[in-house]
Amino acid sequence: MTEPTPTPSALLERTGTLAILRPSQHVRGLVPTAPPPEGALDLFLFLDDAGAVMAFNGHVDLGTGIRTALAQIVAEELDLPLAAVTMVLGHTGGTPNQGATIASDSIQVSAIPLRRAAAQARHHLVALAAAALGVPADELIVSDGVVHPRASGSNAGISYATLLAGRQDRLMLEDSVTLKPAGDYRIVGQRVPRVDIPAKATGAFVYVHDVRVPGMLHGRVVRPPYAGVDAGDFIGHSLIKVDEASVAHIPGLVAVVTMGDFIGVVAEREEQAAEAARCLKVEWKAPPPLPELKDLAQALRANPSTTRVLADQGDADAARAAAAIPMDRTYVWPYQMHGSIGPSCAVADVRDGQATIWSGTQNPFPLRLDISILLGIEEADIEILRFEAAGCYGRNCADDVAADAALLSRAVGRPVRVQLTREQEHAWEPKGAAQLMEVKGGLNADGTPAAYDFATSYPSNAATTLALLLTGRVPANNPVFEMGDRTAIPPYAYDNLRVKAHDMAPIVRAAWLRGVSALPNSFAHESYIDELAAAAGVDPVEYRLRYLHDPRAVDLVKEVAARASWEHHTAPRQEVVDGDVVRGQGFAYALYVHSKFPGYGAAWSAWVADVEVNKRTGDVAVKRVVVGQDSGLMINPAGIEHQIHGNVIQATSRALKEEVSFSETAVADKEWGAYPILTFPEVPVINVVLMPRPDDPPLGSGESASVPSAAAIANAIFDATGVRLREPPFTPERVRAALGNPLPPEPPAPPAKKRPWFALAGAALAGALGMAAVALPIRGAIAPITRPDPASFSADMIARGRQLAALGDCAVCHTVPGGTVNAGGRALETPYGTVYSTNLTPDPETGIGRWSYAAFERAMREGISRDGRHLYPAFPYTSFTRTSDTDLQALYAFLMSQAPVVAPTPEAKMAFPFNIRPLMAGWNTLFLRPGQMQADPARSPQWNRGAYLVESLGHCGACHTPRNLLGAEKTGAAYLAGGMVDGWEAPALTALSKAPIPWTEAELFSYLRTGFSRFHGTAAGPMAPVVEELAALPDADIRAMATYLASFSGPVPADPVAQAAALQAEATASLRPLDSLGGRLYEGACAACHAESGPTLFGVRPALALNTNVHAARPDNLIRVILDGIPKPAARDLGDMPGFRDSFDDGQVAALVRYLRAKFAPNAPAWSGVDEAVALARANPGSH
Amino acid sequence: MSLPEHAAPVSFEVNGVAHSLDLPRETRLIYVLRNDLQLNGPKFGCGLGECGACTVLVDGVAARACVLTLKSVEGRKVTTLEGLGTLDLPHPVQAAFITAQAAQCGYCLNGMIMTAAAFLSRHPAPTLDEAREALRYNLCRCGTHVEILRAVMLAAQAMGAGSTAAGAATTLEGADHD
Ligand code: FES
């Protein structure tokens, strides 16, 4: 099912049709669009002789069911079945320009002409029937689109379709049309299932994300570092350079497009575009600092503003001065996100001065204007095809991405689909603005309010479409919008009232979010009246009713209080539920007033929230919300009820959990861990109270129910605890602080660690090595041979050699990622510089094709190349030297029988003095102990077999044994005691292991065989390919390796299963998902796959409480797994772990790492140097 | 890495149809399903395994296709929302979501339905709290949670789990309208 896109001109050419038209209107909204051409007509309604009925509306369905509600209205007036009506919404080429879809206006404003059009069409069709049937019109009735005489028993009817045969009726929409009386409604007011849900539930629905057009390419954008900031001279002027060579290797890349600060990449396939965007090296100027946004009240006070007085009656100053109890209060609202579940997406086809844009925009006509400015083409040459997208609640990045796609399409001359990343949507969506509400007032001695002097500061803006700013087409000059005034006038009759709006420029990119400024303003109004009631010793509902004079409001307040079993109280009750948990009930009411001041009301809404607060932990649970709404005539009560549920849940989420955090220069929250939203277990029970008002006009119900939310919850927390919270979100930290009960803060980061050992190595080297080197001759070359015929080796020998190559991990180092196996060229970073692995294929010039067995054996046993040059001990010949002759011969046979590949090896880039290869001779004298491995007769054959595999080709010690200052493996007790490789820690395999449950033979076998041990975790980093290679070895060999390695372990645990369960239970009980940044990140980003109680998902579920990396002496491995995930798991049963390099900043990674350590390794000391280790790991991604 | 990355096409089954695709094994499954197989059910929500919008079933187990690589599904059976049921023949979980009108924008719906289907196949008669826990790591921003939970309990009932589920569903309705 795709959105229908009939063009009006094509429809109007047809005969057998009826159309209702209206002259196109010039919409001057917040963003005025171009005037329509002279004489242009908008099509509102279209019927044809085949029974089609199409209704057109310029607004869009944001997932709120507008499509269904409008169809109900049309079907009602036309006396048609609901299913007969098709709604066409929000296409610039086909629907009327009715401005932006904002403020839940669609039902209140845009439905009116549609309803009239339908009624007018019905009158016209009935008149036609009257003529055809020879019956007066007032004796005809219509049922299901068939007109027939009222007289009972008569079956002489004629359908709309039949009536239209051969006609081409074009009617102009009349201003006054007789509408159907509400009492006759059969469809409007019914609980009607939404028309879109079956397709959405089966994957048949086409969202904008699902649009595919022929020849389409895929694009991604790369955004500047000033994430979420859209005003200032630096916007559009911060790019220093783009290194296109950094993505040259990516297959399928079509273009890198740069204009000002706009950067995009286009590729044939989506993952190629994503990879190019990830890899593209871009240099930016450092963005300027943001104001300190941790103290929002101060930041808003300091932001320059102009003041509008919205109301001034009585004498607020004098009354405030005379108050018996002065009560000045400050309420603060945080920046919040729209947080659409799907990051925005669009497809654009820009060619030959014409543009077609498939978009999820909320505002098709304003977007068309933006695209016109951006591309410099006429609005008339641009068509916006509107498709549904993920729910938006105001303004997300839908317009931004449409403009991005337009730029990229124009650059490559083909259609381009651009999908924003989660990180980009989070960082760049225009935020719901922060807001400051300050009240000066107080209570008179008789308990009446003395004065209400209210000032609101709201830094919102138009959130100009990003590409216009990034390319410099439009200056980033912070237009100030007058939008802080929504519901700024309190609903209560205060005798001495003054209301001021401080209009101000945005601080960060912001736009309207559900409830706009009305939600924060009502938070202040409704908290304040609660404070007055408490100070006066009066029940909060009773106190409100004294000053609330709007009769519909009064009805609603009383009804909701009654339905919630409101418990009359004159002071906070602090009722204990159990132990530290107390319970409370809170009330709030609001009429959402929107549009330009003074605006008009949408639906009336009232809340009773029941909360439970844990006074020790600060946890707040909203247990139940009774929410009432008066939205006049309800077109589709089921739809309204669902909307109310949605508003309650989203608003509860905002009140309890949500607050955007900022780095010094940008938005910091880039995924759902840093910016959490309400989850299923946290959802309250919701009881909806709908006020029946069938005779009053329908009112928008898109957002009204969210407006009383935060105040009702704050008032309930006050009832439960006696403590007043004036700044959401009501997180445990805030609640504890308000209760004077802060838990000890997380331990501070200890001082930086000492210099790494390898930094000292260079100093010691020149002397020691140089001395040894002079004692040894430079070795000679071994004569080249002609490549031996592979047929001279037995198949069996080659097969054995192949296994041995896997054991030796030859291909791991001797293959570049994605390249030909064993052709070499992989860069290996060592503390002494970069070496490149050599070509192990039998190519005569660049590989080992001319190597005799003797030359091969010398390389394996002594680290000397055929030509006599010394190899660096990054090649683990000190282990390989122990291989048996027969195994070396088999390995040689295998290597020589591979297909030769021409691949020269790049020169090593070693630091002095390591760049002098002959010095390696000295190194060998000191550290090489050549010769085959000898069995230990005191041990079992299995142990000896394992020892041989581990110590020779397996070369486990190369990583797992610490090295001395000269980079040689230490010996004795240090053997297998843990080392570092490529930035990863290879943990100790001996009793020095930090694993909470010691390794056993069984777990070693499981780990080496499958890549996973339930008691230790998953093979990651350099170990993942090792396990993958070991798949070539038989179980018996893996078992032998496990036997040998287990002989180094500590004592075998008595009951590891019980021990593991206890460790996990202890950790799980200590988790605090909302309490700290680390806690939030774990819950949002890690827990789905790692929490013990998480959903069953494909792959393994590594228990962090048992994980070796969490218990390690250093945080490096944990940091690296968080940054880069496990890109190539060792086996296909494990599942995959994503990396968070582009999702978390360094501070977030460090916070997460500290949290994981504290919670999952509670008995281990806190790590020192976490911040430095994170920075180091980010700067040196390594090759794993 | 015993074989070159591109050596052999990756074979797996999607909604009962065998596919063999010549793509790198580290390609994320979601791109292959959506772009190569044109299956719109799985949605891109975060790419990080956080939100569940991309959920598919792999051998009957819920899996997050934005994170899963082709390598992980090699030789396995993948089911998407389209494969679960169709407009004409919806799976009981899909039918329950339609009955309960459990969508606003519906972008999260794929994840909710696939996760619920996998969950109910293992726990045919969950309590309401178990259903909440099962969906804990599936995010919905529209606030459709109430209808979604109702749908899951309805589905449990329809799938013939007997009295426990029916009782639990009644509890939700009762709680919601008391
Ligand atoms: S898109 Fe896969 S979990 Fe969010």
Ligand code: FES
């Ligand atoms: S219905 Fe919109 S995100 Fe769930």
